[in-house]
Amino acid sequence: MDRGMSVSLWCEEVEDDQSQDLSQAQPQEQGHITGLPQLRAAWDPTVSGHRVIQRLLHMEERYMPSMLYITLIQRDPERREELAKWALEVCCDCGCDEAVFPLSVSLMDRFLSASLSLPVSPYCLAAGCILIASKLTECDNVTADTLCAAAEYSFHPTDLREMERVILGTLRWDTAAVTPQDFLPHFLACVGGRGDGENGDSEEELLSTLRRHSDTLAAMCACDSRFLGALPSLVAAASLNSALRGLGTKGPTQLAVLSEALAELCQTDVAVLQCYSEMIEYALRQRLRSGLQQGPTEKDEEVENERPGTPTDMREIDF
Numbered sequence: 001m002d003r004g005m006s007v008s009l010w011c012e013e014v015e016d017d018q019s020q021d022l023s024q025a026q027p028q029e030q031g032h033i034t035g036l037p038q039l040r041a042a043w044d045p046t047v048s049g050h051r052v053i054q055r056l057l058h059m060e061e062r063y064m065p066s067m068l069y070i071t072l073i074q075r076d077p078e079r080r081e082e083l084a085k086w087a088l089e090v091c092c093d094c095g096c097d098e099a100v101f102p103l104s105v106s107l108m109d110r111f112l113s114a115s116l117s118l119p120v121s122p123y124c125l126a127a128g129c130i131l132i133a134s135k136l137t138e139c140d141n142v143t144a145d146t147l148c149a150a151a152e153y154s155f156h157p158t159d160l161r162e163m164e165r166v167i168l169g170t171l172r173w174d175t176a177a178v179t180p181q182d183f184l185p186h187f188l189a190c191v192g193g194r195g196d197g198e199n200g201d202s203e204e205e206l207l208s209t210l211r212r213h214s215d216t217l218a219a220m221c222a223c224d225s226r227f228l229g230a231l232p233s234l235v236a237a238a239s240l241n242s243a244l245r246g247l248g249t250k251g252p253t254q255l256a257v258l259s260e261a262l263a264e265l266c267q268t269d270v271a272v273l274q275c276y277s278e279m280i281e282y283a284l285r286q287r288l289r290s291g292l293q294q295g296p297t298e299k300d301e302e303v304e305n306e307r308p309g310t311p312t313d314m315r316e317i318d319f
Contacts (some may be wrong), residue, residue: 005142017104023064033283048189053233053265056186060232063106063177065113070229072116077225079118083108083126084115090130090150094142098215102179103133105222107167110177114170120161124155128163132175180218182264183236184211191261206249217280230276233266238276240282245277 034147054187084105091101106211107129114120119125134141141227146155155163168175192207241262244250250258260279261316263270 013239024047048186050190050265053183053186053190056182057233057267060096060178063110064231065109068203069113069116070111073112073225073228079122080109080112082186083221085124086123087126087130088223090147090218093150093170094146096130096142097137098135098219099179099181100130100142100221101219103175103177104129106177106179107132107171107175109228111170113165119166121155121159123151124159124163125167127151127155127160128167131160131164132167136175155170163296178232180221180232180236180239181215183233184214184218186241187236187240187262187265188214190265191258209247210240213246214239217242217284220283220287221280226279226283227276231266232245233289234268234273234276236269237266238263238275238280239283241273241277242280245281249282 021060087104087108091104091151104126106197108126111125111129127150130142131144131147144160147160148155148157188207192203214236218235221230221239228303229237241259244258246257259273260270266273
């Protein structure tokens with residue numbers, strides 16, 4: 001090989017400096033190391049675009065729960081939403097990657113769709129789904145002991161590992177489901193270049209904010225059983241569309257163009273996308289209003305009339 005040729009085989013991981021500082025300040029816990037620097041490969045534009053989106057669209061219906069399960073859950077959604085909310089709290093407390101929670105809820109829905117009955121310990125089921133999702137998406141996965149502690153030791157690690165085997169057997173080890181978070185970076189890459197003259201720094205900051213807001217709205221949809229029958233691509237597109245509308249940085253004409261682009265990417269009608277976007281905004285107003293019920297009641301009418309800006313952090317929504 002020519003020595004003058006510059007060839008780099010580095011993966012170019014991005015290290016979180018803040019996490020590195022925390023790792024030096026905090027001790028290591030037994031069985032699970034907290035505060036380690038998070039390493040991520042840099043975004044590769046060659047693994048994005050319409051080809052990848054088409055592949056995800058082709059696969060997403062394979063991981064949808066049955067219509068019978070969707071109908072039964074929508075008649076009595078409280079128990080399922082309670083488990084999803086607990087899974088979200090555990091994922092947030094453990095500092096899991098944003099892909100862990102939606103994948104764990106998808107695994108839980110598919111397992112319940114196949115069995116149509118809750119196990120003796122529903123929280124053990126939710127913890128087992130988190131454990132599998134964490135192993136699939138993270139290098140330093142959540143441990144069984146951590147999940148048992150999160151459930152106040154209502155089940156033991158041996159029970160959790162047995163539940164893990166039951167889930168894997170029921171799903172036939174087909175656990176790499178397609179979720180809305182799989183579509184979001186590709187949708188952002190496709191519509192991110194349709195700016196209106198912003199400089200590079202502001203455009204990059206806007207895309208980062210849109211990603212956080214869209215992740216938050218997609219997580220809210222995972223907790224809400226009304227979106228159980230929606231395809232992940234539609235949830236992702238509607239979440240991104242709602243985030244764009246909530247930020248208020250685009251005019252009506254630009255929002256219309258972006259909505260058409262998102263509808264084309266997820267292969268749906270613009271009216272359907274707008275309908276789901278309005279459903280997400282209505283669900284967001286409901287949860288924000290329920291969080292304000294503990295405060296002065298005179299603010300309720302103001303919250304109802306305003307279009308809320310999408311929050312940056314999941315914890316800002318009362319799930």
